[in-house]
Amino acid sequence: MKIAIVDYGMGNIRSIVSTLKYIGVEDVVLSSDFDTLNCADKIILPGVGSFGKAITQIREKNIDKYLNEIVVDNKKPLLGICLGMQLLGMSSTEDGNNDGLGYVDGRVEKFDNSLVKVPHVGFNQVKINNSLKMFEGFTEEPADFYFTHSYRMTSNADINQCYCNYQDDFVASFEFGNIAGAQFHPELSQTNGLRLLKNFIDKF
Numbered sequence: 001m002k003i004a005i006v007d008y009g010m011g012n013i014r015s016i017v018s019t020l021k022y023i024g025v026e027d028v029v030l031s032s033d034f035d036t037l038n039c040a041d042k043i044i045l046p047g048v049g050s051f052g053k054a055i056t057q058i059r060e061k062n063i064d065k066y067l068n069e070i071v072v073d074n075k076k077p078l079l080g081i082c083l084g085m086q087l088l089g090m091s092s093t094e095d096g097n098n099d100g101l102g103y104v105d106g107r108v109e110k111f112d113n114s115l116v117k118v119p120h121v122g123f124n125q126v127k128i129n130n131s132l133k134m135f136e137g138f139t140e141e142p143a144d145f146y147f148t149h150s151y152r153m154t155s156n157a158d159i160n161q162c163y164c165n166y167q168d169d170f171v172a173s174f175e176f177g178n179i180a181g182a183q184f185h186p187e188l189s190q191t192n193g194l195r196l197l198k199n200f201i202d203k204f
């Protein structure tokens with residue numbers, strides 16, 4: 001099993017790599033080139049930092065074009081984590097208005113800091129949906145995962161999403177065909193995170 005982590009210069013790579021190795025995935029590469037991404041069995045799009053900078057760097061490296069072919073056209077499984085999930089949506093208001101990769105009908109906006117403490121940091125409950133492959137084998141409902149973000153995705157569409165409630169229900173994760181997203185950090189979410197990542201490795 002070869003996992004490629006998209007390298008656009010803004011990801012918490014080290015913790016993802018060590019977590020993948022902990023669950024038995026030895027062949028993990030960090031790459032921004034088409035051939036390496038295309039040869040991997042699955043792709044992870046990480047992300048820590050600002051949406052505007054991230055999408056700019058992705059476009060400058062033509063990674064958006066590569067992922068359109070590899071993931072959208074050829075259906076290679078991809079998991080977007082935190083900012084990586086947000087980038088899969090239509091847009092974000094972080095750093096002005098920026099279009100995302102447009103893979104799912106979700107829009108990203110900032111929490112209202114007059115209503116809740118921003119950023120949303122720490123473990124919080126995800127109302128899981130066992131129809132999602134990522135949550136196969138999860139018996140406890142809801143399940144706790146670790147979040148650290150100031151923006152969140154909402155969607156009026158059915159993108160097979162699960163919710164977390166903070167200010168309101170926001171998209172904590174989704175599974176849209178071969179494309180999955182997690183606003184939380186599975187690599188920082190202890191046994192629930194390990195189980196979710198193992199499901200991505202084994203069931204997608």
Ligand SMILES: NC(=O)CC[C@H](N)C(=O)O
Binds near residue numbers: 047050082
């Ligand atoms: N941890 C992050 O990088 C968060 C992603 C994004 N900047 C947000 O605040 O939601």
